[in-house]
Amino acid sequence: MDLNTVYSPKEVENEIYDFWIKEKIFKAEIKEGVTPYTIVMPPPNVTGSLHLGHAYNSTIQDIMIRFKKMNGFESLWLPGVDHAGIATQIMVENDIMKENLTKEKLGREEFLKRVWDWKEKYGDRIVNQQKRLGIYADWDRHRFTMDSNYQKAVIKAFVKLYNDNLIYKGEYMINWCPVCKTALSDLEVEHIEEKTKLYFIKYPFKNDDGGIIVATTRPETMLGDTAVAVNPNDERYKNLIGKILILPLVGREIPLISDSEVDMEFGTGAVKITPGHDPLDFEIGERNNLQKINILTHDGYINENGGIYKGLSRQEAREKIIKDLNEKGFLVEIKDYFHTIGIHDRCNTPIEPIISKQWFIKMKPLAEEGLKVVREGKVKIIPEKWEKVYENWLTNIKDWCISRQIWWGHRIPVYYCKNCNKMFASENEVTKCPDCGGSVERDPDVLDTWFSSGLWPFATLGWPNETEDLKYFYPTSLLVTAYDILFFWVARMIMFGMYFMKKEPFKHVYIHGLIRDEKGRKMSKTLGNVIDPIEVIDEYGADATRFTFSQLSTLGGQDINLSLVIIKFSRNFMNKIWNSGRFVINFLKDFDKSKKIDLKFKKEDIWILSRLSKVSQLANELIDSYEFGEISNILYEFYWHEFCDWYIELSKLRDDETNKYVLFTVFINSLKLLHPFIPFITEKLYKLTLPDERTILNTDYPKGEDFIFDGKVIEEFEIFMNINKIIRNLKSILNLPLKKKAKVFIDFDEEFLLNWKNKIEFLSFCEITNKKVEDLKNLTEVYKGAKIYLFVEKDYPIEERIDNIKREIENLEKENEILNKRLGNIEFVSKAPVEIIEETKKKKDENEERIKILLIHLKELL
């Protein structure tokens, strides 16, 4: 067979993926009596493009899906995309700006049409990128959170919550984005530290001289101040409580009140109260019946309540107010100050707390169920540390603001009668009031995107209809996600799953880390350190990319600092697999796989089969416990440094059917073991080896008990390997080329030598003599009782060797001193486990034996 010596992933990957799609290998079916294994894919944003985080996330899911499929489960991996309300709307708004259009100019209907056009244009991009990774997803079941069925699910969910009194509308302080002009949930606000100023402003008394000095980072909000508050226990102000102050620049009379929430230590201990624009002030205002004045327009400018400052931006107002305060003598001091401000996570605009009428979900009852199901272990979060974080968040949860003043999304199914003012939710679009028949108006707001994503595990399977899919595939088996959306998404899916389905949405949640650049920084466009996974795949291949992720995936779910260099390692491994495949296929070309063979195992056959058995057993255990990094390394080590380095090499000495059978068995089963991690190259080689077979995915994942196991032979083979290493090392000391034959004598068990002599001669390029050659110089080594002599006919530079031996003897003696001390310690001998004591003794004896030999050898050299 003519196969290139350098593996080129691109052709193979395209060919193999086309084959999988054409043959509908990934199609999941409802199969009576077969246990399903279901994963719903975290839906990327419909307009997004694949980043390394997605690639990592998908790799883990794909490993599990393929592994379970090969273990006899009916694997369903359900893919899809999210409409991503605000994110998408921002993109489209930016796009129409090129035509000098705004969404207001277009109107709601026309704008939404543009968004759908945009979705049509870019919606496939991410799917095509995912396919490059080779993922086993049932594309026929692809879902979009704005599909008409999905819309039905969202409306159904809202109406049920509404009718169960878990959704309410009310006027509360919420996070407002002045650029997106919408309310946001607490989660969508990111907190960043900012260097700013702390301004000290004097508020004079109405009827007395003097006044109170307050400290604030946001002087512009004073336009909305309706009180100043101090702590009731603050001796400095105790007697002044109740006095009336004059609000500078505005002239409003405001009282000095007391509230225990006020921190005496901060600033002057007196705080200005702006109930309209600060959450704490809002509460204090509620407690003290203060007026709440809104001073901002929806796009963040000062409104008519700001008097002469009307029309200024927040920043302009701040500057002008400080200037005016200073001129009029109210500004006492300005200090540098660090504090955190909230910004919108989608557009980075500083958010503004304002009072607004919005829709909320009562979270307490939902959270209780969400907590219960995790506490009871029905949902297991891996690694466990995230359970505490989850618990903590749900325990302190506040009501969730779900209404958004944008257009792209699921419109709230609440109607208002213009005639009798009735407010009601309805699953069907209505035009007339059910009570009075008057005409109705639908609420203009749409729902938070995460409301619809929260329904993902069951809405994608057909809910609210009782579909066969839903019955068979729900609850799903596993959810894989990074920790950054634990609250946004995972917690809400669990709560909604319990509420609507009365059953947990998934049994395991595997939380992994984020992909960062090699310096540990987040990948971002502004930093310019973004690595495009498609470029990585183009250069190194999907298998190498996947193997890298798998190898770096540790159980702790640590973030991964990815440098491109390490993908090379995986690429080299793929190349090794490819070339070993070429060798095996060629070696087996006259081998009839179907023929019964009279097996006559040699030691190395039993060794490699035993190792295959062990590795198969480990693979099953470790994949089931999500230890991908560990098993990746084990498979790498086994394939390259055991199968290729030793078994394949030894095969070159042989020409018998047993060898070919073993070579075939180990090769094919290694491909199966590796398939979930590196699906393309393994499928390709499988089909090249067995042209009549359809796909490796229809085979069973290897189990430990599929192969013979003999631990004694493994030990014996280890001695064999080490003797080879010693001979090679001795040759290397002499600077002898590996292939130059050397004369060697091995003083060891005769039966062992009988078995391995010609193999050592072959692998280490030497000639093993029957007895020690006394008249020649030699280099000597000891391993587990075996003494190995390498004879040297010519003189060679021995000084270095002598130094080395001396140094080694010294080290060994030092070590034995420690070991002797330990063994002489009564506490150690009485308390340490027997194995450890035995090991220590053995180590000591070995060292002594080694010293003895080295001393003799040293004498010979001197």
Place this chain on the structure above:
RNA sequence: GGGCGAAUGGCUCAGCGGUAGAGCACUUGCUUCACAAGCAAGGGGUCACAGGUUCGAUUCCUGUUUCGCCCACCA
């Protein structure tokens, strides 16, 4: 303010109650008939610091330092 995580060879990271592992990089020798993206051999680490528990600590506990993250209404 609360919580979490990290600190291991030049770099990227595993690991673990019995004196340290991988890949890359480095040094030396190889046109070995699968593979130079390879083969063989090798050098390199007081496992951040200080205490404690233990026969024994890089590993467990406490504290410190540095870095990173999450949550939180201190103006």
